[in-house]
Amino acid sequence: MPTQVEIWTDINCPFCYLGKARFEEALKAFPHRDDVQVVHKSFELDPTIAPDHTGPVVDHIAEKYGISTDQAAANERSIGEQAAELGLPYQISGRDFGNSFDMHRLLHFALEQGKQDQLLDALYAANFADDKPAFGDTARLADIAADAGLDKAAAEAVLADPTAYADAVRADEAEAAALGVNGVPFFVFDGKYAVSGAQPVPVFTRALETAYNDAPRPQLLVDQETDATCGPDGCALPEN
């Protein structure tokens, strides 16, 4: 069985953007990378924010946490420096904070279409590398989906129906809550090992190795191995 990696993430979360790059650096060098399957799962940093809200992150952070805009801006510069070390473009003064529920719905649609990773990269780029707001702009989200290789009309249909994939987003969030996750990124390997945060690359390497090497040999639940199987010697027919 391939090693399964689940990554809870929010588009609003800069450490998710950085953590994805660090995880992928570890994965790229992992000898069994073709036996690893990655799925991204939904987490909203602020599910209470109005659906169409978007606005400069510095103002949002300053207001929400009662710090000065200077301090909030300094935080952004610090994250920008860490992004630069990874070669990731980062608008240290331009990004917005907004409601990401529609983006998560779209990521579930993209998962079905085999394009989730591409869409997440495109959403991160739109939010962190581009100074145009990406939240609350359905037309722009449809363009981003098309750029990620999705059918634009199908993406527009998903965006136009607020119930589409909404349960899938909430199910991911309920699962995160059940796991005690209250910050992202949060990585789970084969349901058995977890890494919280944008950890250094070697931590992800170790997690991949641990999960991969731990895969057990499956245990037969029923002993009748010859019952109703077909093999190189034909189909076993117990009653003949």
Next chain:
Amino acid sequence: MPTQVEIWTDINCPFCYLGKARFEEALKAFPHRDDVQVVHKSFELDPTIAPDHTGPVVDHIAEKYGISTDQAAANERSIGEQAAELGLPYQISGRDFGNSFDMHRLLHFALEQGKQDQLLDALYAANFADDKPAFGDTARLADIAADAGLDKAAAEAVLADPTAYADAVRADEAEAAALGVNGVPFFVFDGKYAVSGAQPVPVFTRALETAYNDAPRPQLLVDQETDATCGPDGCALPEN
């Protein structure tokens, strides 16, 4: 993490056809069925058969195992009775035996497109329920793929390139060999529990329950839970 079910199968294998129906009956009644992911994996009952070979199964079985055609035909009738109990159509005198490698390549393509289950059902129907030969007929395979919801031109391109998804088929077969599988269907649940053969429905129910209830809580590999995460209280910035 969803419960992962891997099912090694061959289109030539009537017990795979029956086993899929029995597994699905168990799955349909399983309360956590939305948390179960199924993937079908490649196994060839006879990988040595010529690529374009097809022919009546009764003759093939009689010749291969040195039994009379009457006995081979009786075996088919016996399987047909078991199929009828499941409500599955079965041509007790009509099916062919052939090289299934191209079908397995197509199933890997369908997996990427989210249509693997539909294609497998269509291939089983073509082989077991329809009296037209399905093996060694590229044009018919493309039609079957289109009926299963795949893009016909894309399916034709896969069929025309013998290297397309060939490694994926061989990787599945190598994995089966490593697991000691020499007959199909073979079901593996979360890489931990296995069921061999078209077992009765309650065996699959028990396997689903066992795997689902056994899912452990992931263990954090690194303790620095507050390092480089974003949560409802903002993004942790260790250096500020």
